[in-house]
Structure formats: C-alpha cells, structure tokens
Amino acid sequence: MTERPTFPFDNSFAKLPDYFYSNVAPTAVTKPAMIQFNDTLAADLGLDVAAFHNPAATDIFAGNALPEGAEPIAMAYCGHQFGNLNPELGDGRAIMLGEVIGNDGLRYDIQLKGSGRTPYSRNGDGRAALGPVLREYLLSEAMATLNVPTTRALAAVTTGEQVRRQGMPPGAIITRVARGFVRVGTFVYFAIRGNQTAVKELADYVIARNYPEIKDSANPYLALLESVIDRQALLIAKWMQLGFIHGVMNTDNMSISGETIDYGPCAFIDEYHPGKVFSSIDHQGRYAYQNQPAAGHWDLCRFAEAIVPLMDEDKDAAVAMVQGAINSFPTRYDAYWLTGMSQKIGLTQTTDTDKDADKALIDDLLARMADNQADFTLTFYHLSDALAGSDDNDVMIRDLFTDASSFDEWAVKWRRRLGDESATDAERQQRMHQINPLYIPRNHLVEAVIRAGEDHLDFEPFYELMEVLRKPCTVQAGKEKYAMPPIKTEVVHQTFCGT
Numbered sequence: 001m002t003e004r005p006t007f008p009f010d011n012s013f014a015k016l017p018d019y020f021y022s023n024v025a026p027t028a029v030t031k032p033a034m035i036q037f038n039d040t041l042a043a044d045l046g047l048d049v050a051a052f053h054n055p056a057a058t059d060i061f062a063g064n065a066l067p068e069g070a071e072p073i074a075m076a077y078c079g080h081q082f083g084n085l086n087p088e089l090g091d092g093r094a095i096m097l098g099e100v101i102g103n104d105g106l107r108y109d110i111q112l113k114g115s116g117r118t119p120y121s122r123n124g125d126g127r128a129a130l131g132p133v134l135r136e137y138l139l140s141e142a143m144a145t146l147n148v149p150t151t152r153a154l155a156a157v158t159t160g161e162q163v164r165r166q167g168m169p170p171g172a173i174i175t176r177v178a179r180g181f182v183r184v185g186t187f188v189y190f191a192i193r194g195n196q197t198a199v200k201e202l203a204d205y206v207i208a209r210n211y212p213e214i215k216d217s218a219n220p221y222l223a224l225l226e227s228v229i230d231r232q233a234l235l236i237a238k239w240m241q242l243g244f245i246h247g248v249m250n251t252d253n254m255s256i257s258g259e260t261i262d263y264g265p266c267a268f269i270d271e272y273h274p275g276k277v278f279s280s281i282d283h284q285g286r287y288a289y290q291n292q293p294a295a296g297h298w299d300l301c302r303f304a305e306a307i308v309p310l311m312d313e314d315k316d317a318a319v320a321m322v323q324g325a326i327n328s329f330p331t332r333y334d335a336y337w338l339t340g341m342s343q344k345i346g347l348t349q350t351t352d353t354d355k356d357a358d359k360a361l362i363d364d365l366l367a368r369m370a371d372n373q374a375d376f377t378l379t380f381y382h383l384s385d386a387l388a389g390s391d392d393n394d395v396m397i398r399d400l401f402t403d404a405s406s407f408d409e410w411a412v413k414w415r416r417r418l419g420d421e422s423a424t425d426a427e428r429q430q431r432m433h434q435i436n437p438l439y440i441p442r443n444h445l446v447e448a449v450i451r452a453g454e455d456h457l458d459f460e461p462f463y464e465l466m467e468v469l470r471k472p473c474t475v476q477a478g479k480e481k482y483a484m485p486p487i488k489t490e491v492v493h494q495t496f497c498g499t
Helices: 039-044 055-062 130-145 184-191 196-210 220-242 289-311 315-326 329-344 355-371 376-383 404-418 425-435 443-456 460-469
Strands: 021-023 033-037 073-075 079-081 084-086 094-101 107-113 152-162 170-178
Touching: 033 055, 033 130, 033 460, 039 152, 055 152, 055 170, 079 184, 130 152, 130 170, 130 443, 130 460, 184 196, 184 289, 196 220, 196 289, 220 289, 220 315, 220 329, 289 315, 289 329, 329 355, 329 425, 355 376, 355 404, 376 425, 443 460
Parallel strands: none
Antiparallel strands: 021 073, 033 152, 073 094, 079 084, 094 107, 107 170, 152 170
C-alpha cells in the first residue's frame, strides 16, 4: 500500500510575530483532479515521490486536506502597482503551507495559489482559473531549465469548479515552491506604517535565511541592500538575454530572494522589438521589454527607502550609504547583461578595452533584428551554427531578416571580432548551443495549451509542450512546430493576469 504523503516541514516564517501574516486555511473544492506532479522537483526537496502518486496527494494540493506539520498562513505586503502605492495587498489567493529543507540544505516555501479567500482577498474570490495555472507551470519550469532564478511548480490540480472571470473557466490550483516569498512590498508594508521593529525583524529574518554569508558584515543591512540589488541585476539581465517580458514588475512582484515571481501577463518575444508590450493592463508600456532594467531599479529604490533607518543612527550617513548602493545598479546590470549577451554571440575572451566595442557590436545586431523583424530566439540559435571563416552556414539566420544583406553587413564585423577568440568553431558552437535555446514557451504554444485545457480539459498539449521544454537547446525529432514562430493567425498580441 502506498504511504500517505507527508512534507518534512520545518517552518520559520510562521514563528515570526503575527503581524507578518494571517492564519488561514485553504477552502475545500468539490472534485479535485491532478494535472501534473513534478517528480524531479519533489525529489530535490527530499520528498518521498512515490507517496505523492495517490489520491491523498491530490487532496493536499487542492487544499482539501492539510498535511501533518502544516501551518497555513497568508502573508501581508503592499505594492506599488504601475508606480502607484496600494498600501494593503497581501496574499489574496495564496496560502503558504510551510517550509522544507531541500537536499541542497536550503529552505523552500510550499505555497498553494488559487486555494480560496484570505483576509487580503478584498473583493476577490481567492481562486485561480485553469489557464493562468497552466501558464505559470509551463513558464516557471521553462525558466528553471534555462538557468533563470525562479519560483517552481510542484503540482497543479483542477478543482471541479468554475471561476467567474470574463467567462466561467475551470478552476485550478498551483503549488509553488520558492526560496522565499518575501517581497519588496513586504518591507514597504511595514515601513509606511512606521513599524521599524517589523522592518528590522524582517531584515534579520531574510539575512539569516537567504543571505547568511553577510550576517557578520560590518553593516549587514547595507550588505543586504547590495546583495538584493546584485541578484536583481543578474535576474533582469537573464530575462533580457532570453527575450522574456515579466509584464507586471510591481514592488509586490519583486522577490527579495532574487527569483522570478508571479507569472501573470508574462511572455517571450517572437519578432524582436525593444518596445514590445504584451500585458493587457500595461497601457503605457511601463514594463515594456526595454524598460525592465529601469523598472527594476525603481523598485529597488523603494526597498532602499524602506530600510534606510536600519543603516545608521545618523540619517544623513544612512541616506548616503543607501544612495551609493542604489547607484550601483546600472553598473551591475550592464556588466551582467554584457557578459551574457557576449556569450550568446560566442565571445568569451573580452578585455576591458574590448567591452565598449563588444557592446556596440551586440547593440548593432539587436537594432538590425528590430529593423528586419527577426525572431529573437531563432536569431541566436542559428547564429550558434555560423562559422568564423565562412558564410556557408548562414542561410537559416539570413532567412530570418527581411533584408538579408543587413545581417551580412553585421556578420562581417562579427567574424572580424571572432578572430580575437582562440576557440575553434566546434568549441564555440558547442558553448553557444548550451545557452541559446531552440525551444521556448512561445505565446501561441502556451495559448494552444490553455485553450485545450480550459475548453476541453485536454492536457495532452500541456504534457507534450512540457516534455519539449525539458531539453530547450537540443534538436528533437518530430518537434519542429515547437521551434517555429507563430504564423499570422497564431500571433498573440496580449497576455492577461490571472486575477
């Protein structure tokens, strides 16, 4: 007989004062059914995988049963939504069950999203529609495979109920895993209420949990700010290198642990354009692709403001410290972006004197891609096959440009620069193919999965796309359609939040 599933909970956030959260249990659903359980992630978390392949596990992931040791809570936070402060948001449809220590020795939160109303739901139903759950599962797991820090998806279930949105789609619940769900908005929530005790308690908690290496720093709070800035600079640079648009970079959606969080109206670019916006609620393009670094910088300023009083009793000295740290973001981001983009075009031997020229070379390619409607992902994938001394392998990439001569002009400069590299074509191509994916969760593919799921409860398209995305950089026989950009009738112009 299969053992009843359990989590080896070791909860810490629920031990903090109760003003950080509300105790709330998930609301049961009528007829839950498992869509997907993530065996690989479960094993990494130290769970007994076999024990989760039974109906009792479905009840847990649907919120119908609480596992032993769970301490379900909804976290308090606020957020600047498109720049405007909403002083009280919180987990309106998410409930954290508890924490486990993974095989890597790190602490992970286990959270149900779409599990019913909480004290922070306001006028919402606390539920999630099936489509956004499928999107988040696909996108978060794809990002993890592409080596982007992210929340993960442990399980997804249908609820047997419908939710009221524009229509009446099926309901679903996703179980998310994160190194922490503390956000910039969590700090701001207490700072704007003048609760400096809570701000300090939260900072001490985050340092102990997510940044233990800085706890003995001369000024651990300044080190915390610098560490969060650095992780966000790296994270956003990785987004940009993959053509990913988060879509709703509000302060409540910036994780202090440095993970991609809250996959709402997110999308990957097909034809490259730096001003691309998909989110249906981003009417002014605040979070357009090209604006993401600046948006991240703005959010970090709000974090810095919240923890200024922790820096020094001398307010002027504290402000000077914070300003110095915040001013480092563009430099940190630029360095991460240039390193990653240089690798995407096959450059690894870059000296300080080369950096400006390499950046100009990359910027020139991106500008030509935008002018010629070149597909972002396929441009870099096919560039990985190009030769340093010949244009014999250029046919696939040239076909992506409306004016192939534009690529030819750039390729002359690129090949000249490759002359400074010591790697052979084979060595460079191997490296490039490890970081330039062929398969991404393209918007039209995700939309097809959502339509099959919501309209027919057909999850075969979901399973097949998930399988392809597990090997994003490897050519897979018979899966050509998953590498292709959308045809005109398949183009997705807008993506939507799950609320």
